[in-house]
Amino acid sequence: MIEFKNIGKHFGENIVLTDVSHVMQTGKCNLIIGTSGSGKTVLQKCLVGLFEPDSGHIFYDGISFTEMKTQARKELRQQIGMLFQGSALFDSMTVEQNVMFPLDMFSKLTHGEKKTKVNEVLARVNLEDANNKFPSELSGGMKKRVGIARAIVLNPKYLFCDEPNSGLDPQTSLVIDKLIFDITKEFNITTVINTHDMNSVMEIGENILYMYNGQKEWTGTNEEIIFSKNERLNQFIFASNFLQDAKDMRMLEAKGIISDDRNMEEMLKNGDKLSN
Amino acid sequence: MDFFTHFGRYLIMLKGMFTKPENTKMYWKEFMRQCVDIGIGSLGIVSIISVFIGAVSAVQTAYQLVSPLIPAQTIAQIVRDTVILEFSPTLVCIVLAGVIGSKIASELGNMRVSEQIDALEIMGINTKSYLILPKIAAAMVTIPLLVIISMVLGIWGGRLAGVASGILSADTFDRGLLSKFIPYNVFFALIKSYTFAFIISSIPSYYGYYVKGGALEIGRSSTKSVVVSCIMLLFADYVLTQLLLTH
Numbered sequence: 001m002i003e004f005k006n007i008g009k010h011f012g013e014n015i016v017l018t019d020v021s022h023v024m025q026t027g028k029c030n031l032i033i034g035t036s037g038s039g040k041t042v043l044q045k046c047l048v049g050l051f052e053p054d055s056g057h058i059f060y061d062g063i064s065f066t067e068m069k070t071q072a073r074k075e076l077r078q079q080i081g082m083l084f085q086g087s088a089l090f091d092s093m094t095v096e097q098n099v100m101f102p103l104d105m106f107s108k109l110t111h112g113e114k115k116t117k118v119n120e121v122l123a124r125v126n127l128e129d130a131n132n133k134f135p136s137e138l139s140g141g142m143k144k145r146v147g148i149a150r151a152i153v154l155n156p157k158y159l160f161c162d163e164p165n166s167g168l169d170p171q172t173s174l175v176i177d178k179l180i181f182d183i184t185k186e187f188n189i190t191t192v193i194n195t196h197d198m199n200s201v202m203e204i205g206e207n208i209l210y211m212y213n214g215q216k217e218w219t220g221t222n223e224e225i226i227f228s229k230n231e232r233l234n235q236f237i238f239a240s241n242f243l244q245d246a247k248d249m250r251m252l253e254a255k256g257i258i259s260d261d262r263n264m265e266e267m268l269k270n271g272d273k274l275s276n
Numbered sequence: 277m278d279f280f281t282h283f284g285r286y287l288i289m290l291k292g293m294f295t296k297p298e299n300t301k302m303y304w305k306e307f308m309r310q311c312v313d314i315g316i317g318s319l320g321i322v323s324i325i326s327v328f329i330g331a332v333s334a335v336q337t338a339y340q341l342v343s344p345l346i347p348a349q350t351i352a353q354i355v356r357d358t359v360i361l362e363f364s365p366t367l368v369c370i371v372l373a374g375v376i377g378s379k380i381a382s383e384l385g386n387m388r389v390s391e392q393i394d395a396l397e398i399m400g401i402n403t404k405s406y407l408i409l410p411k412i413a414a415a416m417v418t419i420p421l422l423v424i425i426s427m428v429l430g431i432w433g434g435r436l437a438g439v440a441s442g443i444l445s446a447d448t449f450d451r452g453l454l455s456k457f458i459p460y461n462v463f464f465a466l467i468k469s470y471t472f473a474f475i476i477s478s479i480p481s482y483y484g485y486y487v488k489g490g491a492l493e494i495g496r497s498s499t500k501s502v503v504v505s506c507i508m509l510l511f512a513d514y515v516l517t518q519l520l521l522t523h
Contacts, residue, residue, distance in 0.1 A: 040497065048398055049397075050397060073400075074298075074400040074402075075400065076400075077398060078399070078400045081398075082394075082395065082398040084391045084394065085391070086390055088391040088392050088394065088395040089392075089397075090392055091386075091390075101399075102399055103352075104302055105298055105299050105300070105399065106299070106400070175426070211431060224363055
C-alpha cells in the first residue's frame, strides 16, 4: 500500500500539485487520470522519489518515504519496478541484457540462474524469441513488454507505469492493460498507472484518482466513474461521443429499458441516438 | 543560468559520484567498457594526428632555421620538445575533447531524454556514480597513455619527414633527440594530460547529465560541452605552464 498525504510541488512560479492525498491499494490497479498538465506525471515522480515534494508525506506500507535516508531509499527502490512512457530500454543492450540488468546489479544468482529467470519473465510477457534483439528492432508494444519484464524481474512490491498505452494501437493497448492487470493480481503488487486512456480506465481501473489542475478532484472505481456527477470528470471521460453513448446505454440498462442481449444492429438500423 | 550556478552544480555532481558502488563487478565492467571506448576508440585519430604534427613541425622548423650556424640536429631537439611539451598533450587533448567530449555528452544526454537515467535511479542505482565516474576514471587512465603514444609517434613522424625531405639524416635526428633531453618535460606533459583528461571527461558529463528537452538540446549541450572543455583546457594549459615551467 502506498499512502500520500498533502503532496505539494511547484516549479518556480508554477504550482503543479496542491495538497494531493490518496491511498494506492495493494493487489489493485490504481490509476491516476487527468488531462495533460494536470500533474499526473509529477505526482508519480514524487511518489518514486525522482522529484522531491515541497510538502506532504509519502508512506510505503506505513514507512515514511519522504523522511528516509539515501541508503534506505536505495534499498526500497529495489522493490519498485517502473515502466516508462518511452520504455527507457538501454539502447546498447539486447532484450536479454536489459531484463538481466537489475539481476546483474542486485542479485547474487549465477549466470545460469539469471538466464532462467530472464527467460521466465520474458515468457510471462509473451516474448520468448526476442532475447537477442536490440530495442531498435522491436515494435512499440514489444518495447513496453520488455519494459514490464525488466520492471518485474526483481519481483517488486510496487509497480509504476507511466502512460503504458501511449503510442500503441487499441488492440495492443488492451494486451498491455491485461498483462499489467494479471501481473498485479499474480504477484499481489501495488500498481500505480498514469493514463488518460479511457479504455484502460474502464478495463483495469480498480482505484482511480482523477486529477484536475494539480488537485485531487475525484476518486472511485471504474464501476462508479461512469455514473459520476462530477462535472469536470464527466467533461474528461465523455470527451468522446462513443463513451457518452456507452454511458447512456448503461443508464438504460440500469433502468431495465434495454438488456445486455439487445440487438445492436436493430437499434442502429432504427437510428436510435442514445445520447439524444 | 549564471557561471556560479553551473559551477556549483558541477561540484555537486562530482561529489555525488563518490558513493559505495551497488555492485563492484558491474562498475568494473562499465569502467573497462569506457576504457575501450575512449582509449582504443581514439587510438586511430590520435595516431594519425600525431604523425602529421611531428612531420609538419620538422619541416616548418627546418624552414625557419635558415642560418648555417645552427646545426641540423637542433631541428630534432625542437621537434622533440614541442611535441612533448605542447603538441601531444594539448593539441591531442583538444581533438579528444571533440571526439570523446561530444560522445560523452550526447550519450548521457540521450539517456537523460529517453528516461534511461530515471530508470536506473528507480532501480536504486546512483547514476552519477555508475555513469559518470567510470567515464572520468577511464579518461584519466587512457588519455595519458594516448598522449605518450602520441609523443612517440609525433617524434617518429618528424624523423620520417626530416629524412624523407632530405632536411637531415636519421643519424643527425637521433643525435639531436638525445641531446639536452630534460626528463622533467615528460613529467610536465603527463601532469597536463591528467588535468586535461579530467576536464574533457567531466565537463561533457555535466552537460550531458543535466540536459533538458529533446534531440535539439542534446546537440546544443554536446556542442557547448566541447566549446567549454576546449576553453577550460587552454586556460588550464596556461596556468600549468605558468606554474610548472617558470622558475
